[in-house]
Structures are given as C-alpha cells and as structure tokens.
Amino acid sequence: MQHYKALGKFGFKSRTLFTACALMAGQSITAVNAAPFSTCPSKAFLFQGKPVASYGVNLVTGSFQLIEDNPGINANINGLGFDEQDRYLYGFNTTDLQVVRMDSDFQVQALNVSGLPADYTFFVGDVSSHHYYLYRKNVGLYKIDLSPLDNDITAALTAQHIGKASVNLTDIAFNPNDNQLYGVDNGTGKLYQISPDTGAAKYIGESGETGTFGAMYFDVNGYFYLSRNQDGKIYRIDLSSVTSNSTIDELQALDVTAIHFADGPSSSQNDGARCASAPLIDEDSPSNIDFGxxxxxxxxxxxxNGARHLxxxxxxxxxxxxxxxxxxxxxxxxxxxxxxxxxxxxxxxxxxxxxxxxxxxxxxxxxxxxxxxxxxxxxxxxxxxxxxxxxxxxxxxxxxxxxxxxxxxxxxxxxxxxxxxxxxxxxxxxxxxxxxxxxxxxxxxxxxxxxESGISYRYYPGENSWVTLAYEDQWPASDDYDMNDVVMYYRTVEVIQDNQVVRIDIKGELQALGGVYHNGFAVQLEDVDTTNVNQQTLRLLHNNIEQQYSGTNGATTYPILETGNSNAVVIISQDLWKQASSVCSYHRTEKGCNQTQSFDFEISVPLINPIEIGTISAPYDPFIFATEGLYHGEMFTSHPGRGLEIHLVDKAPTEKFNSDFYGLADDTSDPSTGRYFRNSNNLPWALEVSGPWKWPSERSPLLNAYPEFQTFVESNGNQGSQWFDLNQAIARHLF
Structure with a gap:
C-alpha cells in the first residue's frame, strides 16, 4: 500500500479528489481483504464521505493512505469504534439510520438493532468490552451488547439508554487505562470524562484548542489524540497517568493542554476509530521513521513528542x-x-x-x-x-x-x-x-x-534611539517643499572586535510617504570598498523576513549590494511604495489618515577585512533615488530612474548618479567645492533630525511648519539650532 505523504499537509475534501491525485501520481490503491481483523491494528482509521471511504492514518507522522472507497453501500458511516474482542468495526449509518458492522475489508453490513430513538442520527460512538456506545447531545448515551453476534450476525440487539449529557462532542474514545469515555467540546475546548455506566459528563480541564474534532483516539499508554477536521492537525493530550483509581480531583489537577503532534488529512467530515490497546508505531512501517x-x-x-519524519x-x-x-x-x-x-x-x-x-x-x-x-x-x-x-x-x-x-x-x-x-x-x-x-x-x-567573540558595539544615535531622515523628492525643484515625501526613522550599530569594525547594522522604520513619485532607499557606506563586503552573510530583512533581492521588476531582480560602485552601496528597497499601502492618496501625511507604521527593515553588512574604528562613522550616507522606469517630473525628458539621487547636505552621490542633473531648476550643487543638494538659499532636499520628529502634513511647506528652520539655514547652523522642537512648530501644519 502506497503512502501519499505529500497530500498529508494539504488534506483532501473527498475520496474522489484523493483517488484522482493518486492516479495522477501513477500509484495503485490496494484494498485489504479479510473478515475480522487478524490483529489489533496500530494504525488509526479515518472515515469520510458518502459512500464512506476508509483511510489509514499514521498518528506518528500524520501520513495517510486510502484503504477502501467502495464499502458496498451508498451511505455515510459515523460514530465508529473498534471492538478488540471480535476485531470488527462498529458504527452508525447516518444515511439509513442503522447500526452497522464493518469487516477488515471495510465492507458494511446492517445489524438488527432496536431501542434507539426514531429519526435521530448518531455521529459519536466507540466500543469497549464488547459493547457499542453511541452519544448525541441532549439525547443521551446508549449501549448495545454485541455478544449475540458471536454466533449469529442476524441476532436481535437492543440499545440501552444510559443517561443524558449536554456537552457538544463530535467524537469520543475509551481510555484503555480506566475504561472511561473522553471527549473535547468543539466550541470551548473543554475536556470531559463521560461515565459509560451513567452517561454523566465530568469537566476535567482546558485543552486550549477548539474546532470540529471529528476523530478521537487513544493509544496503549493512555495518550489521547484529536484530529481536527478544518486543517487536519492532530493534537495529543497526556492522560497516561490516569488509572481506574484516579479521583476527579486528581484528574482536574492534570495538565491537559493539547499539544500539536502531527499534520494529517483535513476534511469537511471525519470520524475515527482505533484499537486502543495497540502501540502507536504502525506495524506496517516500524522502521520507516527518522527521529533525532x-x-x-x-x-x-x-x-x-519528539521530531520525526516519515x-x-x-x-x-x-x-x-x-x-x-x-x-x-x-x-x-x-x-x-x-x-x-x-x-x-x-x-x-x-x-x-x-x-x-x-x-x-x-x-x-x-x-x-x-x-x-x-x-x-x-x-x-x-x-x-x-x-x-x-x-x-x-x-x-x-x-x-x-x-x-x-x-x-x-x-x-x-x-x-x-x-x-x-x-x-x-x-x-x-x-x-x-x-x-x-x-x-x-x-x-x-x-x-x-x-566568545570579544565584541562590543557603537550605536548611532543610541542603542534605543532614532534620528529622523526626511526627503523632498521634487529635486532639483523646490516646489511644495513639505519635506514628507519619504520620512524614515534610522539608526546604526557598528560591531567592533579588537578596535576594528567587523560588521555594520542599519535599522529603519518607514514613517511617511508623501510623494506621488516612486522612490527607492539606499545607504552608501563611504570608505567601505564594495569588494570588502562579505556577500555570504550579507542580510536584508523586511518586517523581519529575509530578502534575497532589494526588489524586482518583471523578470529583473536587483541585488542588495549594488554593483558598479567603488564605495559599497546597499539597497534597502527599489520602491518604497511596494512596502507600504495607504487608505488615502499618501501614506501618513494627510489629515485624518492616521494609519499605523507598517514597514521596517534591518540590513547587516559584514566586512571581509575589518576597518579601523576611526576611519568610518555613522550615519554614513542614506539617500533616496528614483524607481526605474517610472515618471519623476516634467523636467526630465525620460524617466530618470537610478540616475536621480537625493542625499543629505553636501554628501556626494554614488557613481550611478547622472551628473547631467547638476544645476537643473533650483539646484546649486558644485562638486568642485564639495557643495551638493542645496538651493541658492542653502535649503536642502534632505534632512537628518535628532530623535523622532513630527513632519509637515501634505502640502504644508517646511518653513510654515517650522519657521525657525530658515534662520537655522541662513545662519549656517549658528542660530535656531532647536528649530525642529515641537515648541517651535506651528501645530496646524503638522501631520
């Protein structure tokens, strides 16, 4: 018999789908032919659909196999249990409202039973001591003596009403250690013990899991297993210490939390049965499992519940x-x-x-x-x-x-x-x-x-602090100058060993995107050669998920460490608009659009050859650039793409920058004097502000929001040094 392991994770909704998948895989499906079972089988049985299809489930690994999809009757069978005395399965035909017996070839035969309430279906049942038990909420627990069948399959059987319980169960199973029934309430996850003598339900504890547990099983050690219909997850509850002498106080003192054990088949309808006295390892494949x-x-x-694989x-x-x-x-x-x-x-x-x-x-x-x-x-x-x-x-x-x-x-x-x-x-x-x-x-x-590594750390601006980077993406024009087109919280960590920097970590949180243009974000590491970056351990995380590339555009993938530069340039994102969505036209710049921050990053840049601690310093050179292939203003005859960069004041651009853009519109950059990204009034297109900073709202110029900024710029930083303080701001112009 072939195990269909690949399907075990995703489950199946009907025997037709499962059989079709098996046939597509070129595998045969073999039925077992016998009368009663020859042994107490260790596999768990799962029953689904109409006509009922029978599956074998390996509870150890969650793998499963179709055993028989033709039971000889067009009906659904539920409430199944395995009788260890005669080694048959017993269940309830919910289509024709009949108690039935199932052979080891999984063929169904109706039994002559009286005493059950008319017009009721039973979906919950199990077998113990040669008696079949059926349960239905608010109807009751019934017991049927199966011994007359030992001599005559047509013998008349009588269902005896034991008592009522009001717990919502979709299966029950007998614990071989105390011969009591156990079940988990679907809606609450509460574990109950049900007396086979009175039908009374006793609350034991919280399993911590809810859902439709259509199949429940025990093993010989007293572990209780739940198979959840919706996702096929198999859980285990430790009842191994329970004995026939356990008191209710002892039971309620147990930790009965359901632990995820394996992943089996999902279904809209499940029922299960198992020989509880059998060991858990499937006798068909005892050495086909790998453990740690x-x-x-x-x-x-x-x-x-050790790690194990089929x-x-x-x-x-x-x-x-x-x-x-x-x-x-x-x-x-x-x-x-x-x-x-x-x-x-x-x-x-x-x-x-x-x-x-x-x-x-x-x-x-x-x-x-x-x-x-x-x-x-x-x-x-x-x-x-x-x-x-x-x-x-x-x-x-x-x-x-x-x-x-x-x-x-x-x-x-x-x-x-x-x-x-x-x-x-x-x-x-x-x-x-x-x-x-x-x-x-x-x-x-x-x-x-x-x-031990003997390392230390140097933080900028501090271990738990940020600076705010703010960019106006209209460069080389000033236009609205609201300085909120890209707003980023930013900090760096230098990892130091023997007074040398061995790795540079950069972290950031995107705060706002107020620009209609699409921009990428990158950092140029001045005085770090591109060839000195260890690409094996270079790592970029977006929202704590590791990235293989800095972005994609159709079939094109962009590396994290950019090629063609002498200084190392690491690209965080090719297009920040792909990292953030907005309920408004812009992201966190318009009044009344107060959505939460949703994108953060971390990039680690390990160095092949350590660099002396005094030769490099944060914040390095964080900059934005135009996303390839997208419009970025009327002054450009074609989409400027990667050639358009916007840096902090007097930071030289990378070798990818298009020098033809110098001097356009309001720009007064002069590389010969080290002047970059200023206009004639010395106003920059990028800012680094100490600490978290309140940025201007959409279409509110920076000079309106923070009037002292003009004094700060015109005095070359000698006056108005606290221009960014909220006490200096005009609140109505802030986001």
Missing part, C-alpha cells in the same frame, strides 16, 4: 538516505550505527558548519538537499537543554534547492559560550516546530560549540 538524536530534553523521544526515499539531507528508527536516540549521532552490508554508515551528512559560532557574529552553514524542499533549524543558544526560547529558531522555512545550499545565521548577543545542540528539519511541509511529526523528510541533530 539530541539529548532527551530537546524533545527527541516519541513519548516527548521516510519517503526522496526528501532527505546529504548524499545518503537516512535509516529508519523505532524511536529517538539520545546520544551524539548514535543512530549512525546502523549497518548497511555489514558496514556502519553515516546518514547525518547533510549539514556542515563552515565557520565558528561566535557570539554576536554571523556564521555560515552549508546544507545539502536531495531535492527542493523546506528547511527550519533551531539552536540552543542559552544552553538550557531545549529549543523553546526566543530567537532559537534561527532558520525559518528556508526554501532549499536540490544540491548544496549556503546559508547564514546570526549568533544572538545573549548566547552562552560552551557546547550545545542544534536541530535541522527538512521536509515538503512548512511551519514545522522543533517537535512533532512530519509526513516527509529527515531530522538531523548536531552538537556544536558557541565561542
């Missing part, structure tokens, strides 16, 4: 497909002892640490992928024995391509020096955690060492 091998505290063993033979790390494990190992690389042709082989060969892990610095890791897939990785930076702390997932859903992939990551400033552990998970699934099951791929755990 970090120490137990890192969620390695199945009992701890081996598909296609998705793995390294050159060697991994060997299967019966459970996680808890010694360094201990699952490499598997023998192949009487020789040990190393299947933990997919990850290589290229550089040391030094606190506060960047490291390079290479990962070899057998095919395209998705990688996440966790590092125990604080060495507390788990991957559960902030920033310990250092790689999040990275798309790998087949072959060698070079990745970079940052060792946090708060990391603790010493030996520690990491976990890499490669799969066809996204959003995996450091624990839980996956229907494809491999997990590799690797020990590593965190080293």
């Amino acid at each position: 091998d970090a120490p137990q505290t890192y969620a390695t063993l199945l009992a701890d 081996l598909d033979g296609e998705t793995y790390l390294g050159l060697t497909a991994p060997d299967g494990d019966y459970d996680g190992y808890t010694g360094a690389d201990s699952d490499d002892s598997t023998l192949l042709n009487d020789q040990s082989f190393d299947d933990e060969d997919g990850v290589n640490f290229v550089t040391a892990f030094e606190i506060g610095l960047d490291s390079v890791v290479t990962v070899y992928a057998s095919r395209d897939g998705i990688l996440s990785a966790w590092f125990d930076w604080n060495r507390d024995g788990d991957f559960d702390d902030q920033d310990e997932q250092s790689l999040v859903d990275i798309a790998l391509t087949e072959g060698l992939n070079v990745l970079s990551l940052r060792v946090p400033d708060g990391a603790v020096a010493g030996n520690s552990w990491s976990r890499f998970r490669f799969s066809q699934q996204a959003e995996l955690n450091y624990y839980g099951g996956s229907s494809s791929g491999e997990v590799e755990d690797h020990a590593f060492t965190i080293s």
Whole structure:
C-alpha cells in the first residue's frame, strides 16, 4: 500500500479528489481483504464521505493512505469504534439510520438493532468490552451488547439508554487505562470524562484548542489524540497517568493542554476509530521513521513528542538516505550505527558548519538537499537543554534547492559560550516546530560549540534611539517643499572586535510617504570598498523576513549590494511604495489618515577585512533615488530612474548618479567645492533630525511648519539650532 505523504499537509475534501491525485501520481490503491481483523491494528482509521471511504492514518507522522472507497453501500458511516474482542468495526449509518458492522475489508453490513430513538442520527460512538456506545447531545448515551453476534450476525440487539449529557462532542474514545469515555467540546475546548455506566459528563480541564474534532483516539499508554477536521492537525493530550483509581480531583489537577503532534488529512467530515490497546508505531512501517538524536530534553523521544519524519526515499539531507528508527536516540549521532552490508554508515551528512559560532557574529552553514524542499533549524543558544526560547529558531522555512545550499545565521548577543545542540528539519511541509511529526523528510541533530567573540558595539544615535531622515523628492525643484515625501526613522550599530569594525547594522522604520513619485532607499557606506563586503552573510530583512533581492521588476531582480560602485552601496528597497499601502492618496501625511507604521527593515553588512574604528562613522550616507522606469517630473525628458539621487547636505552621490542633473531648476550643487543638494538659499532636499520628529502634513511647506528652520539655514547652523522642537512648530501644519 502506497503512502501519499505529500497530500498529508494539504488534506483532501473527498475520496474522489484523493483517488484522482493518486492516479495522477501513477500509484495503485490496494484494498485489504479479510473478515475480522487478524490483529489489533496500530494504525488509526479515518472515515469520510458518502459512500464512506476508509483511510489509514499514521498518528506518528500524520501520513495517510486510502484503504477502501467502495464499502458496498451508498451511505455515510459515523460514530465508529473498534471492538478488540471480535476485531470488527462498529458504527452508525447516518444515511439509513442503522447500526452497522464493518469487516477488515471495510465492507458494511446492517445489524438488527432496536431501542434507539426514531429519526435521530448518531455521529459519536466507540466500543469497549464488547459493547457499542453511541452519544448525541441532549439525547443521551446508549449501549448495545454485541455478544449475540458471536454466533449469529442476524441476532436481535437492543440499545440501552444510559443517561443524558449536554456537552457538544463530535467524537469520543475509551481510555484503555480506566475504561472511561473522553471527549473535547468543539466550541470551548473543554475536556470531559463521560461515565459509560451513567452517561454523566465530568469537566476535567482546558485543552486550549477548539474546532470540529471529528476523530478521537487513544493509544496503549493512555495518550489521547484529536484530529481536527478544518486543517487536519492532530493534537495529543497526556492522560497516561490516569488509572481506574484516579479521583476527579486528581484528574482536574492534570495538565491537559493539547499539544500539536502531527499534520494529517483535513476534511469537511471525519470520524475515527482505533484499537486502543495497540502501540502507536504502525506495524506496517516500524522502521520507516527518522527521529533525532539530541539529548532527551530537546524533545527527541516519541513519548516527548519528539521530531520525526516519515521516510519517503526522496526528501532527505546529504548524499545518503537516512535509516529508519523505532524511536529517538539520545546520544551524539548514535543512530549512525546502523549497518548497511555489514558496514556502519553515516546518514547525518547533510549539514556542515563552515565557520565558528561566535557570539554576536554571523556564521555560515552549508546544507545539502536531495531535492527542493523546506528547511527550519533551531539552536540552543542559552544552553538550557531545549529549543523553546526566543530567537532559537534561527532558520525559518528556508526554501532549499536540490544540491548544496549556503546559508547564514546570526549568533544572538545573549548566547552562552560552551557546547550545545542544534536541530535541522527538512521536509515538503512548512511551519514545522522543533517537535512533532512530519509526513516527509529527515531530522538531523548536531552538537556544536558557541565561542566568545570579544565584541562590543557603537550605536548611532543610541542603542534605543532614532534620528529622523526626511526627503523632498521634487529635486532639483523646490516646489511644495513639505519635506514628507519619504520620512524614515534610522539608526546604526557598528560591531567592533579588537578596535576594528567587523560588521555594520542599519535599522529603519518607514514613517511617511508623501510623494506621488516612486522612490527607492539606499545607504552608501563611504570608505567601505564594495569588494570588502562579505556577500555570504550579507542580510536584508523586511518586517523581519529575509530578502534575497532589494526588489524586482518583471523578470529583473536587483541585488542588495549594488554593483558598479567603488564605495559599497546597499539597497534597502527599489520602491518604497511596494512596502507600504495607504487608505488615502499618501501614506501618513494627510489629515485624518492616521494609519499605523507598517514597514521596517534591518540590513547587516559584514566586512571581509575589518576597518579601523576611526576611519568610518555613522550615519554614513542614506539617500533616496528614483524607481526605474517610472515618471519623476516634467523636467526630465525620460524617466530618470537610478540616475536621480537625493542625499543629505553636501554628501556626494554614488557613481550611478547622472551628473547631467547638476544645476537643473533650483539646484546649486558644485562638486568642485564639495557643495551638493542645496538651493541658492542653502535649503536642502534632505534632512537628518535628532530623535523622532513630527513632519509637515501634505502640502504644508517646511518653513510654515517650522519657521525657525530658515534662520537655522541662513545662519549656517549658528542660530535656531532647536528649530525642529515641537515648541517651535506651528501645530496646524503638522501631520
């Protein structure tokens, strides 16, 4: 029987879709033919649709397979349970309102049952001690003795009413440890214990999850599993300590939080059944699962919901497909002892640490992928024995391509020096955690060492402070001069080792876009050669999401480190309007359009050769430029694009600047004297203001909003030095 692992993440809505996908994949679907089941099967069964289709689900990994889609009857079957005594499945035919029995070939046979209320369907049921139990909210719990069927399949059966309960359940399951029924209320997530003797429901605790849990199961250790219809997520509740002697006080003292365990099939309609006395590992594939091998505290063993992957033979790390494990190992690389042709082989060969892990610095890791897939990785930076702390997932859903992939990551400033552990998970699934099951791929755990780096930091303007950059994008014309076309909060961090700068970090928050023109934003790092930037660990984040490019335009992609410049120029965005949306014509410049700030960035520029601390200084040269291919004013005969730059006062432009633009309109730049981006009155087109600054509202000139600015400029900064203070502003002209 073929496992359809790739579909497990996305689920399916009907047996027709699932079968069609299987046929497109060129796989056959084989039915199992027998009368009763020959054993107590470890797989969980899932039933969907009309006519009911039967699936086998591996709760360990979430993978599933179609077993039979022709039950011999055109009906939906719900409320199923597995009878461990006669090894048949029992359920309720919701189409014809009949109790039925299902063989191991999943063919349905109606039973002769009386005593159930007429015209009611039952969607909830399970089997224990050779009795079938059905439940419906506000109707009651019913019990049917199945022993007459041992001698005669046509024997008359009577349903006995046990009692009523008003909890909203879509399935129930018997705990083999105390022989009580358990279920989770869909709307509230409350866990209840239901007595099979009285039908009374006792509140146990909060699962923390809500939704339609159409299938519920137990395993032999007393763990309780919930399969949610909407998204296929499988959760586990730890009831392993419950016994027949457990009191209600002891039960209510348990932590019954539902933990995400695996990702199975989603559906609009689910019901489930399982032999609760069976171990959880599927006997059909006990060694087709890959576990990790970090120490137990890192969620390695199945009992701890350890990381695990169903081996598909296609998705793995390294050159060697991994060997299967019966459970996680808890010694360094201990699952490499598997023998192949009487020789040990190393299947933990997919990850290589290229550089040391030094606190506060960047490291390079290479990962070899057998095919395209998705990688996440966790590092125990604080060495507390788990991957559960902030920033310990250092790689999040990275798309790998087949072959060698070079990745970079940052060792946090708060990391603790010493030996520690990491976990890499490669799969066809996204959003995996450091624990839980996956229907494809491999997990590799690797020990590593965190080293002291002896680094310090120099902040501009301060560790938690900002300067405000404000640009007027009408250059070389002054026009409205409202100085709000691009407004950015900005700060820098220099990472220093042995009195040399080894990395430059720049952070910013876009505050306003008041210009109709489209502008990009970049920083020129004066006195830093382009060739001295380590592109392997160069990193740009937009809203904390790593970017591969500074922007795209159709099939064209623009690099983060711009080529063709002597000084390093890093591009934050090719078009800031693509980073922000507005409910009004402009972004945060018009009265009454007070939407929240929505774009921030961080760029890290590591240096190949460190630079003496006194030879460079912040804020460097942040500037805006015209977006390629878009209109930027009537004075240009064609779209000026990257050749139009606007810098802070007397900052020389980059080598991409079009020098033909000097002297146009109001510009009085004179490169021979070091004069740049001023008009005849010395007014600039770009400002750096200390601290967060209130910018003018749309079409309100800067000189109207801050009258003292003219005095400041005309005196060459000798007077009106606090022109930007709110006490000097005219409030009606501010945003």
